[in-house]
Amino acid sequence: MNNIDISNSSLFLTAGLIFISLAVGWYEKLKINKSIIYAALRAVVQLFVVGYVLKYVFAIDNWILTFTLMVIIIVNSSINASNRSDGLKNGLWISLAAISSSTIIVIGVITLSGAIKFVPSQVIPFTGMIASNSMVALGLCYRNMNAGFHDRRQQVMEKLALGADVSTSCKDILRDSIKTGLQPTIDTAKTVGLVALPGMMSGLILAGVDPVHAIKYQIMVIFMLLGITAITTIIACYLGYRSFYNSRMQLTRF
Amino acid sequence: MAILEAQNINYVADGNQILFDCNFSLNKKEIVTISGHSGSGKSTFVKILASLLTQTSGKIYFEDENILDLSPIEYRRQVSYAVQQPTLFGETVYDNLVFPYDIRKQKFDRHHVIKALKTVDLKESDLDKPITSLSGGQKQRVALLRNLIFVPKILILDEVTTGLDCDTKASVHKMIDYYMGNYDLSVLMITHDNEELKHAKKVVYIEDGRIKEGTENE
Ligand SMILES: Nc1ncnc2c1ncn2[C@@H]1O[C@H](COP(=O)(O)OP(=O)(O)OP(=O)(O)O)[C@@H](O)[C@H]1O
Numbered sequence A: 001m002n003n004i005d006i007s008n009s010s011l012f013l014t015a016g017l018i019f020i021s022l023a024v025g026w027y028e029k030l031k032i033n034k035s036i037i038y039a040a041l042r043a044v045v046q047l048f049v050v051g052y053v054l055k056y057v058f059a060i061d062n063w064i065l066t067f068t069l070m071v072i073i074i075v076n077s078s079i080n081a082s083n084r085s086d087g088l089k090n091g092l093w094i095s096l097a098a099i100s101s102s103t104i105i106v107i108g109v110i111t112l113s114g115a116i117k118f119v120p121s122q123v124i125p126f127t128g129m130i131a132s133n134s135m136v137a138l139g140l141c142y143r144n145m146n147a148g149f150h151d152r153r154q155q156v157m158e159k160l161a162l163g164a165d166v167s168t169s170c171k172d173i174l175r176d177s178i179k180t181g182l183q184p185t186i187d188t189a190k191t192v193g194l195v196a197l198p199g200m201m202s203g204l205i206l207a208g209v210d211p212v213h214a215i216k217y218q219i220m221v222i223f224m225l226l227g228i229t230a231i232t233t234i235i236a237c238y239l240g241y242r243s244f245y246n247s248r249m250q251l252t253r254f
Numbered sequence B: 001m002a003i004l005e006a007q008n009i010n011y012v013a014d015g016n017q018i019l020f021d022c023n024f025s026l027n028k029k030e031i032v033t034i035s036g037h038s039g040s041g042k043s044t045f046v047k048i049l050a051s052l053l054t055q056t057s058g059k060i061y062f063e064d065e066n067i068l069d070l071s072p073i074e075y076r077r078q079v080s081y082a083v084q085q086p087t088l089f090g091e092t093v094y095d096n097l098v099f100p101y102d103i104r105k106q107k108f109d110r111h112h113v114i115k116a117l118k119t120v121d122l123k124e125s126d127l128d129k130p131i132t133s134l135s136g137g138q139k140q141r142v143a144l145l146r147n148l149i150f151v152p153k154i155l156i157l158d159e160v161t162t163g164l165d166c167d168t169k170a171s172v173h174k175m176i177d178y179y180m181g182n183y184d185l186s187v188l189m190i191t192h193d194n195e196e197l198k199h200a201k202k203v204v205y206i207e208d209g210r211i212k213e214g215t216e217n218e
């Protein structure tokens, strides 16, 4: 594995790349230099902490600890997703429900099928992947749903006025939101290998794994992502649309 | 006897009071016209009557039952609201006219729909027309038919003739007359149109959120 060990000094030198983005930010007067520095520092600190935590967790291989870490990942990604929900009522609970269901189902399928073992060094990275992809899908889905209820408010009201039930009145919006949540994953699946070598596969190849083994992992990951985004967006939409209505089946102001 | 009765309706939205102590009643088979300046609260008032908004205080009775005790879905099928500037659903005229059947989980009754199309001077062949190819007046009539495919007990028309030419206005009025003549239908219509006001039997004015005593023609 020596081939991927980056020395501290070379890491330090590559930090010079940050100056390029700082220079762009300064030259174009984007006023984002503070946040670039903050983001870079955060990334360094977070990753170092995570690196050491993972090393420790993998070493002691305790299921309570593994489970706790999974919960932390899920909760964090849910908080993040609900922050993108633009004030959706119960956004956090909906995100939690969506992300934890997709995690449980997908981890269940891939461990029971024997694709991975229920050991921390395999379950935790997968949980991370699932949660972060769910989070992105949820963000898209929420944004689309908010925009849909905003732009098509009148049409939803007309359907209600004709005596449609709540879910019929917003079926189009939900359909579009689910589609939007799924679209990036579908696009990725179509272009994988042609445009980008996915991070995980690249990582395995860099670590010296036979590319043919690495692609099997990647194929599984793609199947997984399709499952994850479908589960999360469906759950989020079906739990989320209710918060646009009150108990009298009227659109609430948002 | 009153089929719909509103008592002391107040409505406050975002801290602004829009309606003040409104009283109103509509009798069976009666047609009442509501008028008033733009922004006076007409649409808000009828949306409350159609159970699309809930009043801040006051009571509304439909056939002597408090509408808050009725299922909103069933109520809205009986008290059908045609919005100001409707949008059409889906892609074709058919998509719009099948909607009332879909929500009732009933099969599309082609025969009945064709008959209904005729009441507004539209034809069977219009069913397959894309909604984008319709004129403003045709759109308005298709939208109205959605409210009338299953004839409600009360039809609330929110400025449905605004911006229509005389012929289309006439066919909308013909349609109202047809349904009132053949069914137990009461109509509540909002209008600014002087011609319509002149012919109205009973007019109620809303000014700055307050209902002024109605005037009865003839
Ligand atoms: N949800 C709301 N929140 C705050 N203000 C509102 C809301 N809905 C309506 N209003 C305000 O209430 C007033 C009445 O609006 P409404 O649509 O009922 O008027 P209208 O009489 O139907 O006018 P028009 O003839 O132009 O259709 C307006 O000043 C409007 O800005």
Ligand SMILES: [Mg+2]
Binding pocket: B042, B043, B044, B084, B158
């Ligand atoms: Mg209005």
